[in-house]
Amino acid sequence: MAWLALAMLLLGAGPAAAAEAVDGAALSLAWGVPFLGLLLSIALLPLLAGRLWHDHDGKIAAGWALLLLLPFAAVFGPAAAAATVWHVLLEEYLPFIALLLALYTTGGGVLLTGRLVGTPGVNTALLAIGTLAASVMGTTGASMVLIRPLLRANAHRARKTHSFVFFIFLVSNIGGSLTPLGDPPLYLGFLQGVSFFWTTEHLLAEFLFCAALLLAIYWAIDSWMWSRERPADLAAEEADYQPLRIEGWWNLALLGGILGLVLMQGLWQPGEVVLLGLPVGAERLLAMAGFLAITLASIRVTPRPLREANGFAWGAMAEVARLFAAIFVCMAPVLAILKAGEAGAAGPLVALASDGAGRPIPWVYFWASGTLSSFLDNAPTYLVFFNLAGGDPVRLMGEGAATLAALSCGAVFMGANSYIGNAPNFMVKAIVEEQGVRMPSFFGYCAWAVAFLVPVFILATFVFFR
Numbered sequence: 001m002a003w004l005a006l007a008m009l010l011l012g013a014g015p016a017a018a019a020e021a022v023d024g025a026a027l028s029l030a031w032g033v034p035f036l037g038l039l040l041s042i043a044l045l046p047l048l049a050g051r052l053w054h055d056h057d058g059k060i061a062a063g064w065a066l067l068l069l070l071p072f073a074a075v076f077g078p079a080a081a082a083a084t085v086w087h088v089l090l091e092e093y094l095p096f097i098a099l100l101l102a103l104y105t106t107g108g109g110v111l112l113t114g115r116l117v118g119t120p121g122v123n124t125a126l127l128a129i130g131t132l133a134a135s136v137m138g139t140t141g142a143s144m145v146l147i148r149p150l151l152r153a154n155a156h157r158a159r160k161t162h163s164f165v166f167f168i169f170l171v172s173n174i175g176g177s178l179t180p181l182g183d184p185p186l187y188l189g190f191l192q193g194v195s196f197f198w199t200t201e202h203l204l205a206e207f208l209f210c211a212a213l214l215l216a217i218y219w220a221i222d223s224w225m226w227s228r229e230r231p232a233d234l235a236a237e238e239a240d241y242q243p244l245r246i247e248g249w250w251n252l253a254l255l256g257g258i259l260g261l262v263l264m265q266g267l268w269q270p271g272e273v274v275l276l277g278l279p280v281g282a283e284r285l286l287a288m289a290g291f292l293a294i295t296l297a298s299i300r301v302t303p304r305p306l307r308e309a310n311g312f313a314w315g316a317m318a319e320v321a322r323l324f325a326a327i328f329v330c331m332a333p334v335l336a337i338l339k340a341g342e343a344g345a346a347g348p349l350v351a352l353a354s355d356g357a358g359r360p361i362p363w364v365y366f367w368a369s370g371t372l373s374s375f376l377d378n379a380p381t382y383l384v385f386f387n388l389a390g391g392d393p394v395r396l397m398g399e400g401a402a403t404l405a406a407l408s409c410g411a412v413f414m415g416a417n418s419y420i421g422n423a424p425n426f427m428v429k430a431i432v433e434e435q436g437v438r439m440p441s442f443f444g445y446c447a448w449a450v451a452f453l454v455p456v457f458i459l460a461t462f463v464f465f466r
Contacts, residue, residue: 022076022083023336024335024338025340025343027333027344027345031072031334034065034068035330038064038065038327038330041060043443047442057319058322058323061327065326068329068330068333069084069085087278088332089328090275090280091280096328098287099138100140100320101321103141103144104144104427105294106141106251106294106295107137107251107255108312109254110247110251111247112145113245113309116149118153118154118163120219123153123163123218127150127167128211129146130142130167133146133171134171135176135181136181136182137181138181139172142171142175142176143167143172146171147171147432157225158229161439161440162225163218164428164432164437165439165445165448166452168428169416169453172416173413173415173416177207178199178203179197179200180266181258181262183412183415184378185378185408187262188383189382189386190265190266191266192391194393194396203408209459210456210457247306248306250298251298254294254298257294261286264287265284311431311434316426316431317427319430320426328380335376353388360389362402362466363461365406365407366407367461369384369411369414370414370457372384373411375417375420378412378421382407385407389403389404413457414453414457418446418449419445
């Protein structure tokens with residue numbers, strides 16, 4: 001009912017409403033309360049009222065969206081409320097979710113059969129392979145392909161939660177930092193004009209530094225955990241060893257099609273189409289249609305037994321789609337306030353990003369974009385700081401390269417700091433829990449991030465962003 005009421009509110013405002021917008025400078029920080037409430041719901045309700053959350057998470061999320069939009073419509077008018085949501089849906093949410101859906105479906109159609117023994121060496125190798133693959137397949141695709149082999153490899157181990165936490169750190173986030181296909185923030189940067197291989201060249205050192213440190217830390221932890229396993233469990237795991245082989249090669253070809261559509265959006269821009277009163281790039285609409293076509297093709301060409309063997313289910317994707325729809329809507333005024341720069345309610349925060357001469361401070365961009373990306377979605381957060389740094393891709397790729405690298409690393413790397421920082425985080429959590437493995441709570445996961453990620457990021461700051 002909550003989503004129906006939301007749809008009626010927007011349809012009642014009419015498509016022409018999309019021509020109107022509210023200046024972020026006119027908004028107070030109070031408009032961020034529904035977003036904060038949504039974050040707290042995601043964090044606390046699974047712990048305090050797990051059944052309620054599991055059965056009604058979409059309704060609760062839609063309720064927070066309505067709690068924002070109804071007062072917003074009363075203060076600024078229904079047209080302004082509709083304009084905000086149409087913009088979020090057409091410019092941000094639908095392109096984001098269409099790409100995510102295509103990567104999720106094709107990635108879930110690639111099956112690594114066989115069973116490895118989850119030794120520290122094997123587990124570390126799987127994480128390293130996934131970290132490298134994420135920039136080619138996307139963090140979502142790599143996560144979907146490799147999370148189940150990691151689950152099978154460690155099926156007999158009693159102590160394995162840490163493996164899936166580090167999987168999120170590395171495969172679902174840091175691994176996606178080398179190409180625009182790797183992670184949504186870089187994809188949005190590519191659409192803004194950043195060249196495809198700029199991130200490969202300028203983020204490679206930061207990527208290798210953080211990935212190598214985290215893999216070494218993981219190997220040490222897993223070696224200690226392995227030493228505490230019971231001999232009977234280790235014997236059972238070794239007896240189940242089977243060499244890996246790949247099934248679902250058609251889906252790897254479809255992943256190549258996704259890569260082609262991503263490149264197309266940067267190379268071919270025929271003009272804009274007015275849809276629901278909002279101008280949208282024709283290439284973006286074509287890409288969304290292509291992503292949906294690839295999704296349907298993957299469903300058609302992939303045998304059902306293969307997906308069943310892969311443990312593929314739509315539940316994780318549906319949960320992400322529901323929650324991120326509300327997240328994108330509720331964070332719209334927060335991002336508008338930030339976009340207003342020093343004229344907005346967050347002016348003091350924005351002013352910290354430049355020195356006395358007005359030059360951007362790279363380490364501030366790294367931590368500011370990263371901190372917000374930990375709890376806001378990292379894709380639109382990237383855009384806020386991209387525009388805050390001037391928004392000119394040519395200048396940022398040249399004299400502003402240090403700033404662009406800092407904000408890119410912050411948005412991609414620190415999306416790993418919470419379950420809601422990047423969409424694959426939630427997907428991996430849901431898949432692992434579907435297999436009966438208990439994952440840390442929202443705050444428990446954040447504690448893991450503070451213990452292991454934050455120290456690595458502090459070191460990276462001194463090495464790369466001073």
